[in-house]
Amino acid sequence: MSTRKLLVVGAHSADFVWRAAGAVATHTAAGGEALVVALSYGERGESGELWKREGQTEDNVKRIRHEEATKAAAAVGAEFQGFDLGDYPLRVDDAAIERLAELMRDFAPDVVLTHPDKDPFNPDHPVAHAAVARARLLTSGAGVASGFRTAPPSEFLVFEPHQPELCGFLPTVYVDITSVFDRKVEAMSHMAAQRYLQEYYAQRADHRGNHARKVTGNAEIRQAEAFQRLLPNVVGAL
Amino acid sequence: MSTRKLLVVGAHSADFVWRAAGAVATHTAAGGEALVVALSYGERGESGELWKREGQTEDNVKRIRHEEATKAAAAVGAEFQGFDLGDYPLRVDDAAIERLAELMRDFAPDVVLTHPDKDPFNPDHPVAHAAVARARLLTSGAGVASGFRTAPPSEFLVFEPHQPELCGFLPTVYVDITSVFDRKVEAMSHMAAQRYLQEYYAQRADHRGNHARKVTGNAEIRQAEAFQRLLPNVVGAL
Amino acid sequence: MSTRKLLVVGAHSADFVWRAAGAVATHTAAGGEALVVALSYGERGESGELWKREGQTEDNVKRIRHEEATKAAAAVGAEFQGFDLGDYPLRVDDAAIERLAELMRDFAPDVVLTHPDKDPFNPDHPVAHAAVARARLLTSGAGVASGFRTAPPSEFLVFEPHQPELCGFLPTVYVDITSVFDRKVEAMSHMAAQRYLQEYYAQRADHRGNHARKVTGNAEIRQAEAFQRLLPNVVGAL
Amino acid sequence: MSTRKLLVVGAHSADFVWRAAGAVATHTAAGGEALVVALSYGERGESGELWKREGQTEDNVKRIRHEEATKAAAAVGAEFQGFDLGDYPLRVDDAAIERLAELMRDFAPDVVLTHPDKDPFNPDHPVAHAAVARARLLTSGAGVASGFRTAPPSEFLVFEPHQPELCGFLPTVYVDITSVFDRKVEAMSHMAAQRYLQEYYAQRADHRGNHARKVTGNAEIRQAEAFQRLLPNVVGAL
Amino acid sequence: MSTRKLLVVGAHSADFVWRAAGAVATHTAAGGEALVVALSYGERGESGELWKREGQTEDNVKRIRHEEATKAAAAVGAEFQGFDLGDYPLRVDDAAIERLAELMRDFAPDVVLTHPDKDPFNPDHPVAHAAVARARLLTSGAGVASGFRTAPPSEFLVFEPHQPELCGFLPTVYVDITSVFDRKVEAMSHMAAQRYLQEYYAQRADHRGNHARKVTGNAEIRQAEAFQRLLPNVVGAL
């Protein structure tokens, strides 16, 4: 029974679904706790279907996106929290970084997941990365007694972006999500505003499953998600 | 009780000691099997103290180096095998690659360790890397039924070179070797021809231990070894 | 009406189908000429389904693979030629490089496509890359009068490998293959020995189509293939 | 007759002349429209000759630089606009980014050119890059219906910096400017404050012409300019 | 007798000791002048031992750290100056950058040393790097007459971070500090708040000395420090 805690931080409320819902589900299925934070709802820039409805408003989009994300998180056993900082552009000031750091000190995650530091197709993803990386370091300190409250250092990984090669993404971990893939499919089904991506990321999970089979020779793996560790993994044996 | 098998391939007979003896020891301490292959004895280029003795010969150096490596391997629970292909320069022809591939098909390692692909201070280390990488792929095939005998694909990592940054080495795994560090110290003590390195790599293990403490916040870690995975690590959960 | 000539060189006879059949088809659909060269038939390592048949022989596999590749090439308007140099391992000696260079001097391609220079999952792809790069330079010379027969320098690109990020592949060109996608599907259907890849690469073409839509905003694009140019593209205007 | 629109954004008013005047001229010669934006006049840091005159003032330098840039732009068929944000240091706040994004939404460029993201010799060039990249993404959105006004995504390239290797510049496109080189020479002649650069960049155009001849074998090319695409180029055929 | 001037800028008051005290000492031993600037005292995040004392306050920690740094600087012949901008997080606003630039214009250093631009273990080091790089460029200008006060361009290097490979640090210069190593040891001894690092960096100096011996074959070298030049070194002969 895992007692590990996983924190996923996305720039927009749907990001965690496409890129990490499977890893969240394997984590909670093992007994771990998972918390999803969205810095914005992606209300202006990533809510395509919703803006096709006449008379749509930002407030209404945010309300719908909050509901969708809450349901999607629940589908993989996680809690959802929205910081509502605005999107296109997302701006994270010192107060918002401190808010995120405080959340990390309270939650004390074992693992933190977020976007890669580069994305030539999105103005908000790199902003989210920088904020998470900074809040995480302000939380853990330098590993010595400090003049502020700290939490132990967490493992730090980034999830797969939409055009991985162009974001400098290099997969170093494949998580086998075969046993929880139906949970990811359900989580994706709640994202009504971005329908095409449901098909795209279901196929992508199959492809990463194929890659993981090639790496291991394990024919049982059907679906996987790809991640990149930013810090060395400390293990007891290879 | 681990049933995993570890294969370490070095260009010269002492390479595994400085760079991976701790990982070998944690592996065998857990019940795993370990095999060390040296492509040469480093008899011409890396047997400094021995060549200071008057009347020294290559054959005699090779004999001594074989004994030393056998003892060092035993100290960490591993078997040692020398391919005796010559050093400075090490040359690995098609027959030697096939010999290594056959060994891999028979031993069927779960993990393979060798040198990084680049070393501006050593003519033989990159040759060893290329040979191991090639033999490994000829062993595993493409993951489909093949017209030749195969073994399942192994995990593939490189160990730490002497001047890591200049060899393009980027640590992605720290193995905590605290509990077996005395085994590594004993293994190193058998390498009479390269005395200064015993002190150097004992300190280096302390430094990597410090790095691993910083990464994890785990104050119990005293010594560690650093490795770089060349292929994604497939896991069941983060 | 294009008069350009395209040369595709793969390590194994099926490589061009998954990775470049669409680009070949757009090329021939525009009136251009295309020639596919396979350095081997992938008879030992990449003919999975065929080796499941009892009593299978290398010669028989090669015969079948030759037929399949010829049909697949025809489906996209190209000619197929097999060098039959053997696979797992593919070895390209000086004579084979000269044979390839002579073919290039005769055919005088405007564009040459092959594998990237790195592939941690395949022993033969990097060998093919090195051979093509070398033959190409021995063909074009240094752009001055030479003591050997030359052909004009060709554009030089690599096609998408199976695990792109791990092969260092960075897409710099997307070819819109929407109008010829049925041709690629037919070409893939001839590759009976590697059935799963038909589905994989059909989906992959959709994904690259999605990427190309993101880059251009052009909603007409449905499928695309990704390539990386190794040399600057010389144009008359941006 | 081209109907394409080209937007060039420089940190200082003369940047476009040295690095992209030829590409602008080929663009307008083909019938396209071109707009040059300078975020500052380079009045403090890049107006060497002008500051040698006694009693010089910032306002006077800016006036002269505005005139010079307007004439240079006219020489290659482009319009010039100065944002006058100050130089050494250039600071681009949220309002200035929104101003640039609004300009992009109105002008709807097919191609955007600016500085690379790194320049160890200039404090303002990377600031300009970051501003242009951000404004461009806020303009195009994510390719779906959005809660703000958008324009179609543009091609995005960076022009050649003064010490290319040290700025991480990797040329991926050479534009043949042979037929308009006299236009570039005239444009450069208007930059009285930076005389030596006229000779430097005329020779540099010859060198890039030599490189483009090497790449193509086309002996007609005399001068060229080098650019790096930051996003894949989507084409109908190779 | 050297008349060169060396400026070392650290994020926290102890940084220069571990990473550059030897280079400072060789510089002053040759007759050069050295100034150490600390942007903060590391009072909150890097004063471990001090925070173990009951009733400790930030002001008291800063006072002690100021004294320690002043003594350590004196031990290697340098002057110490604290900017007291706060740590964890260090924030450097425009006024602080201008203050640093003014200091550079007055001191006119021949060489500037600071942190690398990346450090996944420290939130303040990259901030310090960016500030120093920016102030340095605002000081030197573009090498032409300018509308502001300038100083000649300085050599620009970064010192070794704690986990070098993970900070992207590539050593390009080893400074032989054998003759002044006792000065570095004394400087380190003043840093009571970070005791373990005294042993760590003494061993590290031995290791870099070993590396420098390998590079040169010069057996006289015992200790060295590693640096990376960010700009080409201009020399009269190789």
Place this chain on the structure above:
Amino acid sequence: MSTRKLLVVGAHSADFVWRAAGAVATHTAAGGEALVVALSYGERGESGELWKREGQTEDNVKRIRHEEATKAAAAVGAEFQGFDLGDYPLRVDDAAIERLAELMRDFAPDVVLTHPDKDPFNPDHPVAHAAVARARLLTSGAGVASGFRTAPPSEFLVFEPHQPELCGFLPTVYVDITSVFDRKVEAMSHMAAQRYLQEYYAQRADHRGNHARKVTGNAEIRQAEAFQRLLPNVVGAL
């Protein structure tokens, strides 16, 4: 009075002239000794003008190229030696590497210059690099007593290739060749077979001089050559 020894190894007999003649001249002007080795004469691929003469033969081209290189070397105070291994393709077998290693053991150079390891425009340059790197390591050994004759390790740099960015060339050293530039011009004038390059590389020396002025602020520098160090530079002080 320098007693240092410089070894320059080119793939073809003219390579050293364009890329390092200035550095050779500063070296010999200071009293140092310089030896130029050409692995081939570039007789087939890089002797453009000579092959325009009717009835030209390889032997005659080699004879002329030998004379030209000898004169060019003399112009900068160096001796010239041709290994005559053939070009397009250059092949360097084990015996040729041993010949080069023996030459290095005899000459015992302080500095070795050759091509970068990558050149997408030339089949022979990377072959030369690999041969020099290997021979150099077989010469110096591992810095300990060895079973073969050794010479002290030399500094190892690569000179500027024709299209630097595309060869991965990153300048780390500029040699000021102002005082000997007339020597380089004379050396270049002997290369009758490659006339255009005389103008190209004279301008290139001016450009690198401009870059070196920017780096140092030293207005006396007129011409420079660019190099990249492959190993750290060990110095007594910064």
